[in-house]
Amino acid sequence: MDVLSDVIGTVRTGRPNAARVAWHSPWGMRFPEVSGVGFQVVLQGSCVLTVEGEPPLHLGVGDIAFLPNGQGHVVSESTGSPVEDLCALLPHGRTGEPAGPVTELVCGPGGAGPRFGSGTAGGAEHGEPACVTLGGSYHTCSARPHPMLAELPRLVHLPARVGARTELGAAVELLGSELARPRPGGDAVVPSLLEMLLVYILRAFIEENRHAASRGWLGVMRDPAVYAAVQAVHRDPAHPWTVAGLGERAGLSRAAFAKRFTALVGLSPLAYVTWWRLTAAGRMLQEDDAPISAVAARVGYSSQFAFANAFKREFGLSPGRYRAGVPVREVPAGAPSAG
Known part of the structure; x- marks a missing residue:
């Protein structure tokens, strides 16, 4: 897969959820923080989205608000509108459930219902709604964060533009x-469609910021040489990569490549190779039942013992316990270990 697809596939876990909601005046809803990324799109009318510590964001038809780290937020008719708390509406007072506007649609009775749907909320549910939104979230694995998401702003606004981002x-x-x-x-x-929407949102943000500062993962996506090297690692993590070999993929000398790669990614080339191998292994352990020795080989480890030691350094527990679903320590996004 390409790098962006790998980023999404690696951090995502479980099924996404979404709801289309027709809001009737007066209306406002507070959504809890979720372990993942969220979005809100205005299909009709207008609204205000507020994230603590950020100025209110006024959204019109076609505008998209993207929350890369699942921040709690309020969506309302105006800054002074009455606001209901979704947490208070959730069965048994649970918090951190999928961030959908209508509890019955998103959580279902007892939390086991459909993840997708459409409904109404707010005041009197008759006549034309004041606003229609499309909102949802994608849950991510806190043990496998990717620095690309960590580098994004807390709140991304993609305004509607005629003829753009078709x-x-x-x-x-x-x-x-x-x-x-x-x-x-x-x-x-x-x-x-939700997977497609996430890809298009990230693509749009990268395109919108193509002239921004060149460091970090946005810089990687725009640097053909470093991107080619990262792409090679993602496509074949088991290859015995060397700095010289990666430099050759990038079309640069060993020294020039190492300096450029480290400046953009924040890790040395071989530290990134180690991190990606272990991150990919974590995904494999959770998605299939191949023997641990086979997983180790697929990411470039000839010794299961060496793989287990490296994996434990990265995730804080053995591959077997990780596969069994034992809670892992959260790894700060953007700060993978050097392995």
Whole structure:
């Protein structure tokens, strides 16, 4: 896979959720923080989205608010509107559930219901709604954070622009339609559309910031030489990579490549290789039942013992315990160990 697809595939866990909601005046909802990323899109009308510590964000039709780290937020008719707390509406007072606007749609009775749907909320539910939003979240694994997401602002605003980002607009329209009118096959279609929407949002942000500072992962995505090396590591983590070999992929001398790579990524080339191998292994351990020795070989370790030691340094527990679902220590995003 390409680097952006790998970033999404590695950090994502479980199924995403989404709800299309028609809001009737007066309305306002406070969404809890989630372990993942969230989004809100305005399909009709306008609203205000507020994140603590950030100025209120006024959203109109077609505007997208993206929350890369799942920040709690308020979506309301105006800054002075009455606000309900979603946490108080959740069954048994649970918090941190999927951040959907309608409890019955997103959580279901006892938390076991559908993850997708459409509904109404707010004041009197008759007549034209004051606003229609499309919101949802993607849960991520705290043990496998990727620095690309950590580098994004707490709140990303992608304003609607006539004739721009047509693919993103099409994904929003298709997703909104599927949620508004459930049809056979929806449970297969909606998750794919949500994955597509996440890719298009990240693409749009990268494009919007193509002239911004060159350091970090945005810089990696725009640097053909370093990107080529990172892409090679992602496509074949088991290869016995050397700095010289990666430099050759980048079309640079060993010294020039190492300096450029470290300046952008924040890790030396071989430290990144180690981190990616272990991160990819973590995903494999949770997604299939291959023997640990086979997982080790697939990410470049000829010795299961060496793999287990490196894995424990990165995640704080053995591969077997990780696979068994034992809680791991949270790894600060953007600060992978040097392995």
